[in-house]
Amino acid sequence: xxxxxxxxxxxxxxxxxxxxxxxxxxxxxxxxxxxxxxxxxxxxxxxxxxxxxxxxxxxxxxxxxxxxxxxxxxxxxxxxxxxxxxxxxxxxxxxxxxxxxxxxxxxxxxxxxxxxxxxxxxxxxxxxxxxxxxxxxxxxxxxxxxxxxxxxxxxxxxxxxxxxxxxxxxxxxxxxxxxxxxxxxxxxxxxxxxxxxxxxxxxxxxxxxxxxxxxxxxxxxxxxxxxxxxxxxxxxxxxxxxxxxxxxxxxxxxxxxxxxxxxxxxxxxxxxxxxxxxxxxxxxxxxxxxxxxxxxxxxxxxxxxxxxxxxxxxxxxxxxxxxxxxxxxxxxxxxxxxxxxxxxxxxxxxxxxxxxxxx
Numbered sequence: 001x002x003x004x005x006x007x008x009x010x011x012x013x014x015x016x017x018x019x020x021x022x023x024x025x026x027x028x029x030x031x032x033x034x035x036x037x038x039x040x041x042x043x044x045x046x047x048x049x050x051x052x053x054x055x056x057x058x059x060x061x062x063x064x065x066x067x068x069x070x071x072x073x074x075x076x077x078x079x080x081x082x083x084x085x086x087x088x089x090x091x092x093x094x095x096x097x098x099x100x101x102x103x104x105x106x107x108x109x110x111x112x113x114x115x116x117x118x119x120x121x122x123x124x125x126x127x128x129x130x131x132x133x134x135x136x137x138x139x140x141x142x143x144x145x146x147x148x149x150x151x152x153x154x155x156x157x158x159x160x161x162x163x164x165x166x167x168x169x170x171x172x173x174x175x176x177x178x179x180x181x182x183x184x185x186x187x188x189x190x191x192x193x194x195x196x197x198x199x200x201x202x203x204x205x206x207x208x209x210x211x212x213x214x215x216x217x218x219x220x221x222x223x224x225x226x227x228x229x230x231x232x233x234x235x236x237x238x239x240x241x242x243x244x245x246x247x248x249x250x251x252x253x254x255x256x257x258x259x260x261x262x263x264x265x266x267x268x269x270x271x272x273x274x275x276x277x278x279x280x281x282x283x284x285x286x287x288x289x290x291x292x293x294x295x296x297x298x299x300x301x302x303x304x305x306x307x308x309x310x311x312x313x314x315x316x317x318x319x320x321x322x323x324x325x326x327x328x329x330x331x332x333x334x335x336x337x338x339x340x341x342x343x344x345x346x347x348x349x350x351x352x353x354x355x356x357x358x359x
Contacts, residue, residue, distance in 0.1 A: 003041040004130050008123040009350045010034045010104045010114030011163035012214065012320060013312040015255050015274045018230050018281065018289075019248035020157040022241075024199040026173045026252045029163040032214075032346035034103040036119040040127040043097035050075060050100045050120070061095050062087070073152055074117045075100070078124035081148040081189060088190035091132050098127060113216075113317030118160035121145045126165075141165050142202070143193045150180060153224075162202050167351030169207055171256055175200035206259045207349050208267060210322040211329040213301070214344040215336045217293040219316030226287055226313040233285035247277050264324075268307045271322060275309035282314065289314035297321075297341050304332045318344070 009031035016027030046065075047056040050072070057072070059065040059079070067076040083093060100123065104116040125144045129136035142165040146158040157174040176198040183192050234241040251274040258266035275290075275298060282289030290298070294310045301308035301321040305328050308321035319341075323329040333343035 001042050003039055004127060005037065005039045005355045006123060006126050006130065007035040007037050008119045008126065008164050009167055010036075010116065010119055011160050012114065012318060012346075012348070013159070014169075014320060015270060015309075016248055016252045017278060017310075017312060017314070018227065019245050019252075020159050020172065020174050021155075021227060021231070022245060023174055023176045023178070025245055025249060026171055026201075027157070027159050028169070028171055028205070028252055028255055029159055030169045030212075030348040031163050031167045031350050032114065032348050033350045034114060034346060036104060036116065036123045037101045038098055038123040038127045040096055040098045040131045043095050046095045046097075048075065048079075048098040048100065056097075061093050074121045074148070075124055077148040077151050078121045078145065079128070081144055081151065082125050082128040085144055085189045085193060086128070086132055086134070088188055089134075091134070093132070096128070096131055098124070100124075113312055115160035115164060118145070118149075118158075119164045121148055122161060122164040138166050140193055143197070144189070146175075146180075147184065147189060147192065150184060154181065156227075166202060166204070168349050169205040169259070171201075171203045171205055171252065173199060173201035205256060206262075208259055208322065209262055210264055210267065210324065211326050212348050213306075213321040213323055213329050213332055214311075214346050215297050215319050215321070215341040216344050217291065217297065217316050217319065217341055219291065219293070223313040223315075226289065226315045229287045230281065230285055230289075233281075233287070244277070244281060248274070251277065264322075267322060271307045271309055275307075278310065278314065287315075291316055293339075293341065294319050296339050297336065300335045300339060300341075301332055304328055304335060306332065 011029050011031050014028040019025045020027035045058055047058045049056045065076045065079040067073050104114045122145045126141050142162055145161045159172045162172045179198050251270050255270035279290045290310050297319040298308040306321050306323035308319055311318045311320045336343050
């Protein structure tokens with residue numbers, strides 16, 4: 001019998017937030033050295049343990065995983081989507097035991113905004129495909145995890161799923177979401193996973209040479225509410241939407257080119273421009289993308305010689321900064337702590353890890 005252990009990294013958005021939820025538009029993400037770890041092995045019945053739940057949940061070998069409570073929804077859909085794919089591919093299912101552990105929250109259980117829902121979805125999909133000897137490609141894992149996500153929420157860019165799947169620094173361009181929704185109603189999961197997805201593009205990027213810092217404001221963001229409020233505001237004017245998407249794409253393009261050419265000045269300009277764009281958008285829409293503590297995080301970074309912005313949907317959670325030197329990064333951590341901001345000592349650019357052990 002073989003036991004597989006998989007480690008799926010958490011993610012951070014670097015640039016392109018809010019624009020990437022529109023088909024064909026892009027964002028920059030990276031992964032960090034904090035992981036969802038999942039082990040999978042043969043068992044006499046299907047069972048899974050996840051953090052903060054005292055009892056394992058079981059389900060029939062060829063049946064659907066019935067969600068016992070809302071916190072299980074991503075796990076449940078990842079299991080159901082992947083097992084449907086496997087059955088459609090003619091794979092004989094046998095019972096498995098899975099155990100999930102997370103480093104994507106504090107000891108007290110507070111989330112850091114590292115994409116735990118995306119990471120656990122990718123972890124379950126990857127574990128099942130690996131266990132049943134499918135030698136999964138990153139593309140297949142991404143598509144099945146994205147399908148599972150859409151079965152639950154019916155919207156979203158899935159940029160966090162791409163980051164957790166591929167790892168490292170990457171540029172992500174979102175697929176044609178209306179197309180996917182239509183396909184989900186007409187196409188089998190196995191066929192849909194094998195098709196090209198319109199507009200989707202995922203590209204690995206060169207690692208930046210500037211020291212990278214992450215600060216946590218301690219206030220978890222309500223991502224879906226923030227995104228829907230911004231979309232409602234942008235939908236009020238075609239000109240407003242077009243201008244925002246154009247400016248955001250320009251920031252992402254400048255950042256990407258700066259990485260390619262090791263242009264630290266261009267990288268700083270791109271981050272500063274994207275911060276200004278998102279801050280202005282939030283203020284115009286009456287949505288707190290940059291909270292007072294995130295503003296303080298950014299201002300302290302500027303005063304220490306770097307650049308900074310909110311990460312992800314904002315509204316709390318993390319901000320990111322690029323600093324000129326390691327010493328400046330260390331000084332920034334001290335200043336942040338004095339302001340009530342927790343430095344998160346992450347190393348960025350990490351990828352998933354799979355180990356197998358005969359037992």
